[in-house]
Amino acid sequence: MKSIVLGVALFGATVLSAQTRNEQYYLKATPFKMQAPVLPKFAAKTFSLRSYGAVSDGQTLNTAAFAKAINACAKAGGGKVLVPAGLWLTGPIELKSGVNLVVERGAIIQFTPDRSQYPVEQLPGSSSYAVRPPLFAYKAKNVAITGEGIIDGGGDSWRPVKKDKVTASQWSALSKSGGTISTDGKLWWPSAGAMAGEEYLKTLKGKTALTATDYEPARDFLRPHMVQLSNCEYILVEGVTIRNSPKFVFYPTASTNLTMRHVTIFNEEWAQNGDGIDISACKNVLIYKCTVSAGDDAICMKSSSSANSTAPRLENVLVAGCTVYRGHGGFVIGSNTDGGMNNISVADCNFIGTDIGIRVKSNAGRGGLVRNVFIRDIFMRDIKEEAVSFDTYYEDVTAGKEARDVKTTAQDKVPEFRGFVLKNIVCRGARTAVFMRGLPQMPVRQILFDSFLVSAQNAFEAQDTQNIVFQHSKVLLPGGVERDLGKAPAPAFFGLPMRPHFSVDMKEFSRQYHARQALWDKAFEFLRTRRLAELAPGKYPLLGDSVFVSVTYGPEKDFDSTKWEAHRRYIDLQYIIEGKEKMGVAPLAAAKEVMAYNETKDVANYSAEGTFHIADPTAFFLFFPQDVHRPNIRVAEGNVRKMVIKILAAP
Secondary structure, three states, rough: HHHHHHHHHHHHHHHHOOOOOOOOOOHOOOOOOOOOOOOOOOOOOOOEEEHHHHOEEEEEHHHHHHHHHHHHHHHOEEEEEEEEEEEEEEEEEOOOOOOOOOOOEEEEEEEOHHHHHOEEEEEOOOEEEEEOOOOOEEEEEEEEEEEEEEOOHHHHHHHOHHHOOOOOHHHHHHHHHHHHHOOOOOOOOOOOHHHHHHHHHHOOOOOOOOOOOHHHHHOOOOOOOOEEOOEEEEEEEOOOHHHHHHOOOOOEEEOOEEEOOEOOOOOOOOOOOOOEEEEOOEEEEEHHHEEEEEOEEEEEEEEEOOOEEEOOOOEEEEOOOOEEEOOOOEEEEEEOOOOOEEEEEEEEEEEEOOOOOEEEEEEOOOOEEEEHHHHHHHEEOOOOOOOEEEOOOOOOOOOOOOOOOOOOOOOOOOOOOEEEEEEEEEEOOOOOOEEEEOEOOEEEEEEEEEEEEEOOOOEEEEEEEEEEEEEEEEEEEHHHEEEEEEHHOOOOOOOOOOOEOOOOOOHHHHHHHHHHHHHHHHHHHHHHHHHHHOOOEEEEEEOOOOOEEEEEEEEEEHHHOOOOOEEOOOOEEEEEOOOOEEEEEEEEHHEEEEEEEOOOOEEEEEEOOEEEOOOOOOOEEEEOOOEEEEHHHHHHOEEEEEEEEEEOOOO
16 A cells, blocks of 8 residues: 555656646657647637627527638638627538638537538548538538537437336336337437348348439438548637537547647446547647547547558647546547558556557457557556456447457458557556557567556456566556566576666567577577676677677767668667666668768668657666667766667568
């Protein structure tokens, strides 16, 4: 108990300091280079909804009035479309470039429960069909949804409801409200068409020249997302409450420069597929001080693949200062991971009462590389299942269906989770502290837990993992039993007194080691047998020009005095014997050469955007020919004793 009290006290200090942190602080604190998303710009013009014939009586359908006001604003070069206090019933609203939809305090935009107002239409640039979302934009620039009002998606008229998710009185009210109940009595549907929709869609498979009319019978099943912004740029969502969605509440896709701050997202906990914030294949995103309660995943990152690009489709995302009260996961990655993700930072967030705290999920058949994810200063309590979960056996099950066997053998689309840092994580109450389940052909790997304190029924469950590191990490088990995860039994790495840094590509290491085992064994023998702290600066040959050691002792360099570099002939094993330094690493494929390769020195210089780590005597780094690295960056005054072992690389 003493440990958990101490941990909470330390975290309390973090929370107090977090109260004074602003957006700029979090942007500067990301371990990767991230600029603030570019905010939209608007003309100084105002277009009041009332001026276009809208009536705020909660009965009059104002779809046409919204369209007139927005079109007038866009045609005039943009500005504000003002929604004054009142209850404004409407059908779908399309936002256009240059328009800031301002929902004033006291205003409620209520989307009609009349599902016939939401047509089925072909998705832009696609052969697929979907139901028009309540609030949407496509290829718009400079758009915003701001104010202190409420936007209600009327989702309760769309969503199926599971009987075991609601109270007896709620189920009775649903049963009397109309709709259809499944034959097993476990699921309420808003209409017979909604219940039959999935089977109807199966009859369309294999047919050609389909139109929207062919999909109309399945409209009630094809629920729309509530706020969907597709292929948009320069977006601001601020201050509003967005609630009661047919499916996901807020769903931007393939968009850039998105700022979302001081927004409240709410769905009932029984909202089927009722995700809160789902960021899909977007870049340069800031989610700041938002509050979320969801029926499914609360704050979620998704990334579907594109035939035209191999680069990560979701990149440079910062989530800071947010609170989640309910959801299947507080912060979630997946299950759509096939487009890849890179550079995600989550900081100073609270998750209370969620099913899982931090959740990473996918499965074989989806694929995608998810890397460089940094999660820190997270406080959780009353987590129903795992505080942290990595699972590559996830299966998405449609309402009313049973889970099938999850694919585990797909070789062409295998998800890869690596390069995660979870630091300063505190959780009071969970079933399991950490659950990790990789695939046999692709383990979950290179995950660092630092200052991790959880009280739970179970400590750690793992399958098919590699290079999972715990530092200052404890689980408090029932009966006052304390489990130090940092002292969990683990095989020593070649008997060395240090380990590989979690960022090391262990798959490439394995290939190189088996190709030139004699060279690596010579290097590891040196690390095991020599008194490293007593090594004088100089060169130590081990096996001719195939393996040799260089030792330096002295001050490090300012950041601007260091360079990105890569080697073709040798692999670098870099180890800090005494002191600390900062090192950067990035993939060579994403770097740009700025100084041509010098064969004599075996070096070329690059410009790159990478991830930076603090190097100390606990771990060594390996930089392969496909890596660029930026070493020797000063983090403190004083001298640093460092060794670099050069190992001849295999082709």
